[in-house]
Amino acid sequence: MKEVPIMRLAVPTPVVTLLPSVHAPWEETATIEDVARIAQAADRLGYHHLTCSEHVGVPAREAARRGARYFDPLATFGFLASRTERIRLATNVLVLGYHHPLEIAKRYGTLDVISGGRVILGLGVGTLREEFDLLGAPFDDRGLRADDALRALRASLSRSTPSYKGDHYSFGDLVVDPCAMQDRLPLWVGGRTVRSLRRALSLADGWCPFGVTPAQANEWIKQExxxxxxxIVLGPELPLNPIQEPDAAGEGLAALAAAGATIASARLVHRSRDHYIEQLEALAAVNNQLHSPS
Structure with a gap:
């Protein structure tokens, strides 16, 4: 198999988010202990990060399309931080318009301290107007507010006495203790448009799109x-099955690398917690083979 550029693996954490037509039946009755066992296996195998998404309340009519289960990332990662040692904890994503930047800086800065410097903030503009309305957050100018929030976060994370003056957020003469322990806590931008990639390139450290095929992502990346x-975090178009189809899984990873991914978000075929862990082990072996000298 042809060697490809080194690409790390990530886990789009099962159970904590249930997406229609994507999640497996066993996830519906799984427990947080099942999630912890998967996190520990991914940690042991050297996976780069776990994910957890955010929605406060999904309108009932949207649940069939967007899913209804979204564990809170802060609480979930606080628990998983205590059960793991190295794997990073990536929000995928927090909606910037739902929070004041200092609220994110304080809460996730505290998590960064608790986890030993393992937090990645995946952040998004948001698209669900009903949820914005529920929280009393402005919707129509959310893109401009998100840009200002990203600048405010970069100015405030890892600083115990942050200050910032922008069009929508301004603060100073205050203390945030604890603050993030990483000197530069990574900020990634999610989304499904070329605008999200450009926002990430200008204001953040990475891009973690959703609903974007590797081919489409590659077209956008080549223009920038x-x-x-x-x-750049990309996932395969179809779930990988490295136990039964290792060659196809290797080809899937190689395609992600060729599309520009530096990290593969490893969607897997799985039918139970133990099967999921076995698939993680098999995919890690496939990835190692891809990067081994011929």
Missing amino acids: EVPPGFE
Whole structure:
């Protein structure tokens, strides 16, 4: 098998988010202990990060399309941080318009301290107007507010005495203790448009799109100047089955790398917690083979 550029693996954490037509039946009755066992296996195998998404309340009519289950990322990662040692904890994504930047800086800065510097903030503009209305958050200018929030976060994370003056957020003469322990806590931008990639390139450290095929992502990436160290997280179009189809799984990973991914978000075929862990082990072996000298 042809060697490809080194690409790390990530886990779109099962159970904590149930997406229609994507999740497996066993996830519906799984427990947080099942999630912890999967997290520990991914940690042991060297996976780069786990994910957890955010929705406060999904309108009932949207549940069939967007899913209804969304564990709160802060509480979930606080628990998983205590059960793991190295794997990073990535929100995928927090909706910027739902929070004041200092609220994110304080809460996830505290999580960064608790976890030993393992937090990644995946952040998005948001699209669900009803949820914005529920929270009393402005919707129509959310893109401009998100840009200002990203600048405010970069100015405030990892600083115990942050200050910032922008069009929508301004603060100073205050103390945030604890603050994030990483010198530069990674900010990634999610979304499903070329605008999200450009926002990430100008204001963040990585891009973690959803609902974007590797081919489409590659077309957008080729049009932009991507700096060294910028992270691009892509997932396969179809779930991988590395136990039964290792060659196909390897080809899927190679395709993600060719599309520009630096990290593969590993959607897997799985029928139970133990099967999921077995698939993680098999995919790690496939990825290692891809990067082994011929």
